[in-house]
Amino acid sequence: MNRELSHQELIEASWQRCEHYGLQHNSQPTYGTLNQGDISVLLDQHHTLIHTTQKDVLPYYDHILSNSKCLILLADPNGHVLSTWGEQRFLQPHQTELKVGNQWVECGTGTNAIGTAIATGQAVQVGREEHFLRANRYMVGSAAPIFNTHKEMIGVLDISSDAYLPQDHTLGMVKLMTLTVENRLIYNAFAREHLLITFNTNISSLHSPWSGLIAIDENGRIISANRRAEILLAHNLALVEIEQIFNCHLHELRCQPEGIPLEVHAMGKYRIHLLVQKPKYNPLRVPDFRQTQQQPDTENSSARTNPDLPADVIPLNELEHGDQQMARMIKQASRIIEKDIPILVHGETGCGKEIFVRSLHYHSSRSKGALVAVNCAAIPTDLVESELFGYEKGAFTGANSKGSIGLIRKAHRGTLFLDEIGEMPGHVQSRLLRVLQERKVTPLGSTESYPVDIKLISATNRQLKQQIRTGEFREDLYYRISGLNLELPALRQRQDKSALITYIHQRLCDIHKEPFIPLSQDLLNQLTAHPWPGNIRQLTSVLSVALAMADGEKMEDWHLPDDFYDDLKNSCNTVFNASPDQVEKNAENKDELEIRIARLYQQMNGNISQTAKAAGVSRNTVYKYIRSGN
Numbered sequence: 001m002n003r004e005l006s007h008q009e010l011i012e013a014s015w016q017r018c019e020h021y022g023l024q025h026n027s028q029p030t031y032g033t034l035n036q037g038d039i040s041v042l043l044d045q046h047h048t049l050i051h052t053t054q055k056d057v058l059p060y061y062d063h064i065l066s067n068s069k070c071l072i073l074l075a076d077p078n079g080h081v082l083s084t085w086g087e088q089r090f091l092q093p094h095q096t097e098l099k100v101g102n103q104w105v106e107c108g109t110g111t112n113a114i115g116t117a118i119a120t121g122q123a124v125q126v127g128r129e130e131h132f133l134r135a136n137r138y139m140v141g142s143a144a145p146i147f148n149t150h151k152e153m154i155g156v157l158d159i160s161s162d163a164y165l166p167q168d169h170t171l172g173m174v175k176l177m178t179l180t181v182e183n184r185l186i187y188n189a190f191a192r193e194h195l196l197i198t199f200n201t202n203i204s205s206l207h208s209p210w211s212g213l214i215a216i217d218e219n220g221r222i223i224s225a226n227r228r229a230e231i232l233l234a235h236n237l238a239l240v241e242i243e244q245i246f247n248c249h250l251h252e253l254r255c256q257p258e259g260i261p262l263e264v265h266a267m268g269k270y271r272i273h274l275l276v277q278k279p280k281y282n283p284l285r286v287p288d289f290r291q292t293q294q295q296p297d298t299e300n301s302s303a304r305t306n307p308d309l310p311a312d313v314i315p316l317n318e319l320e321h322g323d324q325q326m327a328r329m330i331k332q333a334s335r336i337i338e339k340d341i342p343i344l345v346h347g348e349t350g351c352g353k354e355i356f357v358r359s360l361h362y363h364s365s366r367s368k369g370a371l372v373a374v375n376c377a378a379i380p381t382d383l384v385e386s387e388l389f390g391y392e393k394g395a396f397t398g399a400n401s402k403g404s405i406g407l408i409r410k411a412h413r414g415t416l417f418l419d420e421i422g423e424m425p426g427h428v429q430s431r432l433l434r435v436l437q438e439r440k441v442t443p444l445g446s447t448e449s450y451p452v453d454i455k456l457i458s459a460t461n462r463q464l465k466q467q468i469r470t471g472e473f474r475e476d477l478y479y480r481i482s483g484l485n486l487e488l489p490a491l492r493q494r495q496d497k498s499a500l501i502t503y504i505h506q507r508l509c510d511i512h513k514e515p516f517i518p519l520s521q522d523l524l525n526q527l528t529a530h531p532w533p534g535n536i537r538q539l540t541s542v543l544s545v546a547l548a549m550a551d552g553e554k555m556e557d558w559h560l561p562d563d564f565y566d567d568l569k570n571s572c573n574t575v576f577n578a579s580p581d582q583v584e585k586n587a588e589n590k591d592e593l594e595i596r597i598a599r600l601y602q603q604m605n606g607n608i609s610q611t612a613k614a615a616g617v618s619r620n621t622v623y624k625y626i627r628s629g630n
C-alpha cells in the first residue's frame with residue numbers, strides 16, 4: 001500500500017502536475033460542462049450513490065452543517081459534479097462553476113479539493129491560497145474519495161466554503177461522511193439477505209462509521225467488507241471464512257441476539273467487540289421436506305422471486321399493507337406492464353408515484369433494459385425537445401459535436417418514465433405524440449428515423465383534463481398516454497396508514513442501522529391522525545428526524561419535529577389557527593370542536609394530554625368536552 005502523503009506533499013505534487021498540464025496561476029479554469037442529455041445519463045448511472053448520499057447519509061450531518069455556510073458536492077470519479085446540497089450563498093450570483101455537470105479535475109481547474117482527491121486517492125483540504133488557479137482562491141475545499149468494496153473509487157464527496165471553518169473539523173467530517181456512504185452502500189446491498197457484522201476494538205465506538213463492517217454469506221464466507229475492516233484486522237478479507245478471522249463459530253454468530261455486543265478474539269491476537277445484524281429476509285435456500293408445494297401467486301410472485309431487484313427498489317408487494325385501492329392498482333399495473341398499453345399515474349406530490357414506477361419497471365420483463373426517468377418540469381423548455389428526441393451532430397449552435405441519441409432512444413427495450421408530464425411544453429407534446437404513433441424517433445436536424453420499443457409510463461399531480469380545457473395539454477396526446485389510468489391515493493386516504501407507517505419506520509431503522517423498537521400505540525395514533533399534506537415523503541422525513549432524535553431509544557412524541565404538531569392542529573380544526581382560547585371562546589365552532597375532540601380522544605386512546613396537544617386546546621377544555629359528550 002502506498003504511503004499517505006502529508007498535506008504539504010499533496011499540494012506541492014499537485015502544483016507540479018498543474019505546471020506540467022501547462023496551467024498558469026492566472027489561467028481561466030475550464031469545466032468541461034456536460035449537456036443535459038449526458039447529465040441525465042450520468043445521474044442515472046450514479047443513481048444509487050446519489051440516492052444513498054442524499055437519503056441515508058446527509059440527514060445525519062444536517063445539524064452540523066446547517067450552522068456553516070458551506071456547499072456539499074458529490075462528484076463522479078471523473079470529477080463531474082453529480083449533486084450539490086446546502087448553502088450557495090458564498091458564491092456570487094454569476095458564479096455557476098460548482099453546478100451539476102461541471103468537471104473539477106486538476107488539468108482543467110488546477111489544484112482543487114475534488115480534483116486533487118481524485119488524482120491522489122487521498123482525502124485533502126485545499127485552502128484558498130493553495131488553489132493553483134487564482135480564479136479559485138475564493139474558497140476552501142475539503143474532499144475525500146468514496147471507494148467500493150473492490151477498492152475502486154466511485155465518487156468524491158466535497159465540502160466547499162468561503163468561511164475559514166476549522167480545518168480538521170471539515171476534513172474530518174468529510175472523511176466520516178464518505179465512510180458512512182461506503183457503509184450504507186454495503187448495508188443496502190447486503191442487509192436484506194446476509195448476516196452483517198460491525199466490529200471495533202472499543203465497545204463504545206461500535207456505532208461509529210469508523211467501525212469495521214463485513215457481510216457474510218450462508219456458508220460463513222466474507223463477501224463484502226469496508227475499508228476499516230481490513231485496516232482493523234490488517235488482513236485481506238475477500239472470501240475468507242469468518243471462522244478463520246474470529247475465534248467463534250458461525251453458528252454462535254447466527255444465534256447472537258441483535259444489539260448485544262459480543263467480545264471475541266480476532267486473528268488470534270486482537271480483542272474486539274462485535275454486533276451482529278441478521279438478514280431481514282431469510283432466503284430459504286435449503287428446501288425443507290415439510291414444506292408443501294405452494295401455488296405461485298401470479299400477480300405478485302415476481303416481487304418475491306426477483307433476485308435482481310436493486311436494494312433501493314421497494315418490492316411491489318411491500319407497497320401496500322391492506323389498502324384496497326393500492327392493492328387493486330398494483331394488480332392492474334402488474335398485468336398491464338407486460339402489455340403494449342401506456343400507464344398514466346396520477347397522485348398528489350410525495351404519494352409515491354416514482355417509487356411505484358421504479359418498482360413496476362424492475363418487476364417487469366424490461367428490467368434488464370433501462371428505466372429512463374425524465375422530469376419534464378426540470379428540463380429547461382428550450383432543451384426538452386433535444387433532450388428527448390436527440391439531435392444530429394451540429395444540429396444547432398451549442399449542440400454537442402458528437403450529436404446525442406436522446407432520452408427516448410435510451411429507453412429502447414426498457415421503460416420511459418415521463419414524470420410531471422403536465423409541464424411538457426406544447427410544441428414538444430406534438431412531437432411526442434408523433435413518436436408514440438409511429439414508434440420511431442427522428443432526432444433534431446436528421447432525416448433518418450429510428451424505431452423504438454418502449455414501455456411508456458407518465459405521471460402527474462396536475463389535472464390533465466382541466467389542462468386540456470384550458471388548452472395547455474393536447475387532448476390527442478392525453479388519450480395516447482392514458483391507456484391505464486391509476487390514481488395513487490394520498491397518504492391520509494389510505495386504509496393501511498398505520499401498517500404503512502410501521503413498515504416505513506422499520507425500513508428507516510434498517511437504512512439508518514438503528515435498532516427497530518416498535519412505536520408506542522399513542523405515537524402511532526398521532527401519526528395516523530396526521531393529515532400528511534406532503535404524503536409519504538413528509539412521513540419519511542418526519543420519521544427520519546424522530547429516529548435521529550431518539551438516537552437508538554424508543555421513539556417518543558417529543559422526538560417529532562414541531563411542524564408535525566402544527567399540521568396536526570391545523571387538520572384538527574381550521575379555526576385552531578387562532579389561539580386555543582379563541583377557539584374555545586368562539587361559540588359558533590363549539591359543536592365542531594366537540595366532535596373533533598371526541599374523535600381525537602378516541603384516536604389517542606383516551607390520552608388527555610395528547611388529545612389536547614393535537615386539538616390545540618388546554619387539557620381542561622378536553623375534560624370539559626369529554627364530560628359533556630358523555
Ligand SMILES: Nc1ncnc2c1ncn2[C@@H]1O[C@H](COP(=O)(O)OP(=O)(O)OP(=O)(O)O)[C@@H](O)[C@H]1O
Pocket residue numbers: 314318319347348349350351352353354355356461504536537538540
Ligand atoms: N411505498 C413507499 N414506501 C416507503 N417509502 C415511500 C413509499 N412511497 C414513497 N416513499 C417515500 O416518499 C418519497 C417520495 O416518493 P416519490 O418521489 O415516489 O413521490 P412522487 O409522488 O413521485 O412525488 P412528486 O409528485 O413530488 O414527484 C420517496 O423518496 C420515499 O422516501
